Amino acid sequence: LQIRFLSVFWLLRLADWLQGPYFYEVYASKIFNGAPATLGLISKLFLTGFASTALFGPLGAASTKSPLLGVLLLGRVMSGIGTSLLFSAPEAWLVGEALGKDKGGDYLGETFGMAYAGDSIVAILAGQLAGAAAGARGPTGPFELSVGFLVAGGLLTSLLWKENKAEPQSSGDQPTIRDAVKVVRADPKIMLVGATQSLFEAAMYIFVLQWPPAISAAIGSAFGPNVATPYGTVFSCFMASCLLGSTIFGQLSKMGVATETFTSVMLAIATLAMGSATVASSGAAATAAAPLAAIVAAFFAFEACVGCYFPSIGTLRSKYVPDSHRSVIMNLFGIPLNALVVTVFLSIRKLGVSGALGVSTISLGLASASMIALNRMIGKKEAEA
Numbered sequence: 439l440q441i442r443f444l445s446v447f448w449l450l451r452l453a454d455w456l457q458g459p460y461f462y463e464v465y466a467s468k469i470f471n472g473a474p475a476t477l478g479l480i481s482k483l484f485l486t487g488f489a490s491t492a493l494f495g496p497l498g499a500a501s502t503k504s505p506l507l508g509v510l511l512l513g514r515v516m517s518g519i520g521t522s523l524l525f526s527a528p529e530a531w532l533v534g535e536a537l538g539k540d541k542g543g544d545y546l547g548e549t550f551g552m553a554y555a556g557d558s559i560v561a562i563l564a565g566q567l568a569g570a571a572a573g574a575r576g577p578t579g580p581f582e583l584s585v586g587f588l589v590a591g592g593l594l595t596s597l598l599w600k601e602n603k604a605e606p607q608s609s610g611d612q613p614t615i616r617d618a619v620k621v622v623r624a625d626p627k628i629m630l631v632g633a634t635q636s637l638f639e640a641a642m643y644i645f646v647l648q649w650p651p652a653i654s655a656a657i658g659s660a661f662g663p664n665v666a667t668p669y670g671t672v673f674s675c676f677m678a679s680c681l682l683g684s685t686i687f688g689q690l691s692k693m694g695v696a697t698e699t700f701t702s703v704m705l706a707i708a709t710l711a712m713g714s715a716t717v718a719s720s721g722a723a724a725t726a727a728a729p730l731a732a733i734v735a736a737f738f739a740f741e742a743c744v745g746c747y748f749p750s751i752g753t754l755r756s757k758y759v760p761d762s763h764r765s766v767i768m769n770l771f772g773i774p775l776n777a778l779v780v781t782v783f784l785s786i787r788k789l790g791v792s793g794a795l796g797v798s799t800i801s802l803g804l805a806s807a808s809m810i811a812l813n814r815m816i817g818k819k820e821a822e823a
Contacts, residue, residue, distance in 0.1 A: 440549055442598045443532050447553055448560045449594060450528070453587035455564035455677075456571075456580045531599060533756055533764070550752040551688035558681030558745055562674045569670025618766040627758045630812040632771035635751055637805035638705065640778040641712065641798035642744060647783070648794050649737060652719045655791070656730040676741040683745025697757075698813050701750045705806035708743035711736045712799040720792035
C-alpha cells in the first residue's frame with residue numbers, strides 16, 4: 439500500500455513543486471498596457487487559482503506561455519482545481535485504503551511521515567529542475583516541464599489506485615454539510631484540529647507569495663538591485679528545511695512523543711520565526727547583510743515547521759476527524775482559510791510584504807493557541823479517567 443501511494447503521490451507533487459519557485463517571476467515578467475505586472479495583480483492571479491477548487495493541471499501550466507491576461511486567469515482557475523484535488527484526494531484515498539485493512543490505520547503516521555519526508559526530497563529536485571528549465575526556456579520553462587509529470591502521474595494513478603469509498607454512518611445516506619456541522623459541534627477536538635489547520639495553512643499560503651519579493655528585496659539591499667535572485671536554489675533550500683522538519687517528526691513519532699505535544703511546540707517555533715521575518719523585512723532597505731541573514735534564517739525555520747506540519751496534521755485528522763465525514767469537514771474548514779487569504783491578498787497594496795507576513799504571524803499564533811487548548815482538553819480527560 440505504501441509503495442502504491444507514495445509512487446503516485448511523489449510524481450504528482452514533483453509536477454506541482456516545479457511551478458513553485460518561479461510562480462512570482464513568471465507573472466512579474468508579464469507586461470500589461472506597457473507596464474510590468476504589479477504585486478497587487480500577481481496577488482489577484484494567485485487568488486484566481488486559490489479560489490477555484492489533475493485534469494486541469496496541464497492546461498493551467500501551459501497557460502503561462504500566453505501574454506494575455508484572460509488566458510492567464512483561466513489558467514489559474516484550472517491550476518486551482520488541480521491543486522485542490524492534489525491536496526485532498528491522495529490523503530482521502532490512503533486513509534480509506536488503510537482503514538479497510540487489518541491494523542492498516544496503525545501505520546498512517548509512518549506513511550504520512552515517509553510521504554512528506556520524500557516530498558521534501560522531490561521538492562529539492564524540483565527546485566533544481568526548475569532553475570535549469572528557467573535558464574533554458576525562461577520563467578515559463580518549469581511550467582512546461584511540469585505538464586509531462588502531470589500526465590505521467592495521471593496514468594500511474596489509473597494503473598495503481600483502485601476506487602475506495604468511506605462507509606456512511608447511516609445506510610444509504612451521504613454526509614451533508616448539516617451532518618458535518620453536527621459532528622464538529624459534538625466534538626470540540628475536531629473544531630480545534632480544524633482551526634489549527636485553517637490558521638496554519640492560511641499563514642503558509644500568504645507566505646508563498648511573499649517570500650519571493652522579500653528575498654529579492656533583501657538580496658538587492660545587500661548586493662545591489664541588478665543581482666538576479668536564484669529562486670530555484672532558494673526554493674531547494676526551503677525544501678531541505680522541510681525535509682529536516684519531517685525527519686524530526688518521524689524520529690519523535692518513533693520515540694513515542696505525542697503528536698499533539700509536538701505540534702504545539704512546532705507551532706510556537708513557527709510563530710516566532712514568522713515574527714522575526716516580519717521585523718526583518720520591514721527594515722530590509724535600511725542596512726545590507728543583516729536583514730538578508732535574518733530573513734533567510736527565519737524563512738528556513740518556518741519551512742522546517744512546514745515539514746513537521748503536514749505529517750502532524752495528517753495524523754491528527756486521521757485520529758479525530760471521522761472518515762465518513764472527512765471531505766465535507768475539511769471543506770468547511772477551508773472557508774475561514776480562504777476568507778483570510780483572500781482578504782490579505784486583496785489588501786496587499788495597503789499591507790505590503792511586511793504587513794502580510796505580520797498577518798501570517800498572528801494566524802500562526804492563533805493556531806498555536808488552538809493546539810494548546812487541544813492538549814489541555816486531552817490532559818483533562820486523561821486526568822478524569
